[in-house]
Amino acid sequence: MPFLAALFLTIFHRAAPETAPTPLELGEKLLQQRQYAKAEVELRRAVEADPSSARAHGNLALALLPQRKVKDAVAEGRLAAAFGPNSPEAHFIYGLALSADGKTLEAARQYEQTLALKPDQARPLAALAAAYAAAEDPRTADTYRKLIALAPNDPRLRAELAEFLWRTQKTADGNDVMTKATRDFPSDADLLRRFGRALAEQERFEDAMKALEASRALAALDAATFALLGQVQVRAGQTGRALDTLEAGTAAFPSDPDLAHDLGRLLLAEGRVEESLPPLEKAARARPTSAVFQLDLGRALERTGKLEAAEAAYRRALALAPSLPGAHYSLGRLLQREGKKEEADQELAAHRALYERARQLAADAQVNDSEISRAWADLYAGKASEALARFKGLHETPESLTGQALALQRLGRNAEAEKALDRAHALAPDDARIELLLAAARSQASPP
Amino acid sequence: MIFALLWAFAGPAPADADCPAVFADVADKAGLRFQHDPGATAAHRLPEVFGSGLAWLDYDNDGWMDLYVVDSGPLPPTRLSKARDRLFHNNRDGTFTDVTEKAGLTDGGYGMGAVAADYDNDGFVDLYVTRYRGNALYHNNGDGTFTDVTAKAGVPGPPWGTAAAWADIDGDGFLDLFVGQYADDARDKSLFCGEPSTGVREYCPPLLYDATLSVLYHNNGNGTFTDTTRAAGLGKALGKTLGAVFVDVDLDGKPDLYIVNDEVLNYLFRNLGGGRFEDITVTSGTGFGLDGEPQGGMGVDAGDLDADGLPDIVVANFESETDEYYRNLGGGVFEDLSVSSGFGPPTRPFVKFGLNLLDADNDGNLDAFVANGHIFDRPKSGARAQRPMLLWNDGHGRFREKGCGDPFRRALVGRGSAIADYDNDGDPDIAVSNSGGPLQLLRNDGAHGHWLGIQLAGTKSNRQGIGARLVAETPGGRRLTRFVLAGSSYLSSSDPRVLFGLGAETSVRKLTITWPSGIVQTVDDLPAGKYVRIEEKK
Numbered sequence: 001m002p003f004l005a006a007l008f009l010t011i012f013h014r015a016a017p018e019t020a021p022t023p024l025e026l027g028e029k030l031l032q033q034r035q036y037a038k039a040e041v042e043l044r045r046a047v048e049a050d051p052s053s054a055r056a057h058g059n060l061a062l063a064l065l066p067q068r069k070v071k072d073a074v075a076e077g078r079l080a081a082a083f084g085p086n087s088p089e090a091h092f093i094y095g096l097a098l099s100a101d102g103k104t105l106e107a108a109r110q111y112e113q114t115l116a117l118k119p120d121q122a123r124p125l126a127a128l129a130a131a132y133a134a135a136e137d138p139r140t141a142d143t144y145r146k147l148i149a150l151a152p153n154d155p156r157l158r159a160e161l162a163e164f165l166w167r168t169q170k171t172a173d174g175n176d177v178m179t180k181a182t183r184d185f186p187s188d189a190d191l192l193r194r195f196g197r198a199l200a201e202q203e204r205f206e207d208a209m210k211a212l213e214a215s216r217a218l219a220a221l222d223a224a225t226f227a228l229l230g231q232v233q234v235r236a237g238q239t240g241r242a243l244d245t246l247e248a249g250t251a252a253f254p255s256d257p258d259l260a261h262d263l264g265r266l267l268l269a270e271g272r273v274e275e276s277l278p279p280l281e282k283a284a285r286a287r288p289t290s291a292v293f294q295l296d297l298g299r300a301l302e303r304t305g306k307l308e309a310a311e312a313a314y315r316r317a318l319a320l321a322p323s324l325p326g327a328h329y330s331l332g333r334l335l336q337r338e339g340k341k342e343e344a345d346q347e348l349a350a351h352r353a354l355y356e357r358a359r360q361l362a363a364d365a366q367v368n369d370s371e372i373s374r375a376w377a378d379l380y381a382g383k384a385s386e387a388l389a390r391f392k393g394l395h396e397t398p399e400s401l402t403g404q405a406l407a408l409q410r411l412g413r414n415a416e417a418e419k420a421l422d423r424a425h426a427l428a429p430d431d432a433r434i435e436l437l438l439a440a441a442r443s444q445a446s447p448p
Numbered sequence: 449m450i451f452a453l454l455w456a457f458a459g460p461a462p463a464d465a466d467c468p469a470v471f472a473d474v475a476d477k478a479g480l481r482f483q484h485d486p487g488a489t490a491a492h493r494l495p496e497v498f499g500s501g502l503a504w505l506d507y508d509n510d511g512w513m514d515l516y517v518v519d520s521g522p523l524p525p526t527r528l529s530k531a532r533d534r535l536f537h538n539n540r541d542g543t544f545t546d547v548t549e550k551a552g553l554t555d556g557g558y559g560m561g562a563v564a565a566d567y568d569n570d571g572f573v574d575l576y577v578t579r580y581r582g583n584a585l586y587h588n589n590g591d592g593t594f595t596d597v598t599a600k601a602g603v604p605g606p607p608w609g610t611a612a613a614w615a616d617i618d619g620d621g622f623l624d625l626f627v628g629q630y631a632d633d634a635r636d637k638s639l640f641c642g643e644p645s646t647g648v649r650e651y652c653p654p655l656l657y658d659a660t661l662s663v664l665y666h667n668n669g670n671g672t673f674t675d676t677t678r679a680a681g682l683g684k685a686l687g688k689t690l691g692a693v694f695v696d697v698d699l700d701g702k703p704d705l706y707i708v709n710d711e712v713l714n715y716l717f718r719n720l721g722g723g724r725f726e727d728i729t730v731t732s733g734t735g736f737g738l739d740g741e742p743q744g745g746m747g748v749d750a751g752d753l754d755a756d757g758l759p760d761i762v763v764a765n766f767e768s769e770t771d772e773y774y775r776n777l778g779g780g781v782f783e784d785l786s787v788s789s790g791f792g793p794p795t796r797p798f799v800k801f802g803l804n805l806l807d808a809d810n811d812g813n814l815d816a817f818v819a820n821g822h823i824f825d826r827p828k829s830g831a832r833a834q835r836p837m838l839l840w841n842d843g844h845g846r847f848r849e850k851g852c853g854d855p856f857r858r859a860l861v862g863r864g865s866a867i868a869d870y871d872n873d874g875d876p877d878i879a880v881s882n883s884g885g886p887l888q889l890l891r892n893d894g895a896h897g898h899w900l901g902i903q904l905a906g907t908k909s910n911r912q913g914i915g916a917r918l919v920a921e922t923p924g925g926r927r928l929t930r931f932v933l934a935g936s937s938y939l940s941s942s943d944p945r946v947l948f949g950l951g952a953e954t955s956v957r958k959l960t961i962t963w964p965s966g967i968v969q970t971v972d973d974l975p976a977g978k979y980v981r982i983e984e985k986k
Binding site: 169202203204205206234235236237239268269271273299303325326328329330332333336344345348349351352355359362363366367370371373374375376377379380381390 | 640733788
């Protein structure tokens with residue numbers, strides 16, 4: 001955590017005294033020098049000397065955090081905040097310790113206090129925005145916007161806001177933020193890369209392709225982004241460009257098996273069978289445990305007439321992943337071609353059974369998603385009773401229980417809502433959003 | 449100088465310079481004024497995405513192909529809806545007249561497709577129209593009018609009728625009927641696809657709907673039909689059917705059935721005789737794409753693409769998938785040449801629906817027409833309106849994509865497509881139904897090879913010779929094989945007459961017809977350049 005040293009300077013560092021240094025001063029100096037273990041020793045002495053010193057407890061927390069002594073840091077942060085209730089720095093340090101401990105909601109409260117005591121500070125605001133974002137708190141976007149106003153030249157903040165908006169299904173809003181950001185920072189390759197990735201996830205392949213190609217024009221791509229660009233170019237119907245990209249990617253990252261596989265697979269799909277073999281062989285050699293690589297290698301071998309080698313590749317794929325439907329299919333078809341009817345029929349029957357099962361599972365999952373969406377749509381449309389009935393008709397999951405709770409709240413049945421959120425929290429104890437809703441529900445349910 | 453300029457203007461557009469044939473949309477000029485109404489609403493009910501098909505038929509036996517176009521309209525249908533299917537009579541001068549009312553074809557309903565065939569062998573072509581609720585069989589009365597005989601004939605079809613096809617499956621001389629069904633949408637009301645927070649809906653993916661059975665009707669020969677789906681062995685073929693074609697894949701004289709499904713495997717049923725079928729999907733290799741995954745199947749056609757005498761099968765699929773070309777190896781086994789032949793890769797970015805095999809330049813090789821258009825209002829990638837495609841067969845196993853003519857540069861939301869030589873000039877023309885868009889008639893212009901047209905007249909076989917196989921041998925030694933189908937492409941049916949493109953050759957030395965009855969008949973020395981009517985020998 002290098003930022004802590006910088007933080008230290010801005011928070012508790014004071015001018016060096018002319019007399020012999022106290023343990024507190026020595027500890028702060030060591031903290032500044034990033035000698036965290038030694039700083040911890042001195043700062044513990046300082047705490048012993050003055051147990052009610054917010055400054056000593058706060059700096060000790062800062063010394064503990066980089067050493068991953070998170071629980072101790074939380075304890076010291078709590079004491080700092082207790083002994084320095086009007087110290088924005090103490091609340092901020094306590095918030096940082098809580099964030100490190102995964103207590104997002106509690107951390108956010110400390111950041112709120114920090115900002116109440118000392119408004120418009122970029123770092124606490126950034127921490128607050130990140131904490132809100134983790135909890136999917138509705139105040140996240142406004143907090144980020146305030147932060148962006150404070151630090152208008154930091155493109156990463158725009159990206160973080162956009163990523164929050166995308167994650168919370170405000171896709172168009174996220175895209176607007178990034179469109180403006182890429183206009184304001186036209187030479188920021190990372191912004192374009194992040195925007196391109198998001199557009200690809202939204203299946204806007206042509207736009208994603210433009211963003212990623214623009215990013216590539218500004219800076220060298222990493223291997224994963226080369227692969228992504230190749231994929232979006234294919235999906236945008238630009239197969240020739242995708243081949244160029246993947247060839248450049250494999251040249252830049254010759255030991256990356258995924259890029260080699262993508263290139264080979266695309267060449268195979270385009271009917272350039274002979275050319276597809278070298279990259280597919282290379283990928284399979286580099287990652288011999290990948291059943292999919294073996295399967296695609298088998299397909300290329302089969303289409304180049306190397307039937308024996310193809311059969312061996314299919315069998316390797318099945319040894320690695322016995323439930324890989326495509327491997328059963330390809331092997332079955334090959335055996336059929338070789339006149340081995342009985343074994344071919346077995347493989348093809350296995351493929352069909354696996355395919356049917358996979359299809360059913362996928363269908364069940366999609367139906368469930370759609371039924372949940374229907375319930376949310378009713379809730380958003382103000383039809384709380386209908387939404388409640390729909391949520392209750394679904395399997396009990398954190399999401400359906402959360403939906404039930406929100407519907408119950410709309411109907412004024414707060415005690416039942418709290419119970420539903422309790423059950424949701426029990427099923428998903430790490431879900432910050434549920435934690436937030438539960439805290440809010442409890443505060444509503446408790447007597448004034 | 450002036451003349452030189454005139455020639456320049458009269459010639460093909462630069463983009464069409466190396467086109468063997470060029471197509472022009474003459475629908476408006478021909479009086480084919482029809483705008484499909486998908487009845488799309490904010491509710492985004494799934495049937496709205498499917499568009500409609502069309503059927504070529506010579507309903508008045510004047511030797512000129514008329515056109516029936518299916519409309520959809522509001523869902524559920526209302527009496528006030530202006531959406532109506534249309535029957536256009538061919539005036540034999542390149543124009544058509546709307547005779548819908550006169551023909552009595554004024555029923556409403558949310559239309560899907562249409563297939564024409566003479567099911568009662570009375571010499572007049574009838575129509576089966578598929579709908580989302582309310583399929584209909586229209587009997588041709590022989591006087592320019594039709595009567596709805598659905599109930600009397602006992603062919604209500606499945607609730608959500610889609611692709612239909614006719615063939616004489618048991619060799620009794622009467623055409624039997626297959627009616628595909630898309631899916632069971634009973635769950636529709638409990639689903640929401642789109643953005644719940646705004647309530648803005650999108651169309652739900654097909655995976656959300658349960659696959660269902662289609663229906664096979666046996667023609668009893670007395671104007672009625674019997675549902676033989678289960679007895680025939682189709683009782684387990686759950687699908688989401690959008691395409692169907694009867695074709696004799698193993699040349700045993702009995703029409704087999706290929707069913708194309710959306711995101712469910714396709715089925716190939718081998719006809720065992722006696723009205724019974726055997727599912728040979730798995731062993732035939734026609735159920736899945738190259739990688740063993742089911743595809744989003746739409747339209748289908750069958751024809752001999754490689755001049756080996758066997759019918760190959762082609763399938764139109766969803767975007768990111770290639771169109772499939774299953775080459776028939778004989779014995780009910782196929783190999784997938786989609787990629788290696790060049791047939792599939794150019795189609796990958798498009799959402800393909802209508803798919804027809806036609807010899808567009810009369811060189812003797814079957815080319816392919818593909819109608820494209822997305823299903824979503826605002827596709828995340830690409831456009832809703834997409835240009836159609838022509839895939840030219842070089843006769844050596846390779847296809848080249850090249851749109852020839854303005855219609856191939858115009859993006860619409862293509863759906864059903866059907867082939868006919870509507871102007872009887874010896875080359876195949878194309879009618880295209882566009883979802884929410886105008887009907888197109890793509891007239892085939894340009895210099896072509898020679899041709900020979902054959903119209904069959906069955907006596908022991910069904911009256912139109914549907915299911916017949918024709919082999920033309922030319923003086924130069926070529927053997928061209930064609931199959932007579934009723935029902936193909938996407939929710940459509942084409943001209944049942946057979947057109948042989950002969951290239952530079954000017955005659956057919958020997959024509960061999962294998963009738964559905966099993967009778968094999970030969971005709972020698974047929975000169976090119978005309979249609980010949982051949983009656984089944986008694």
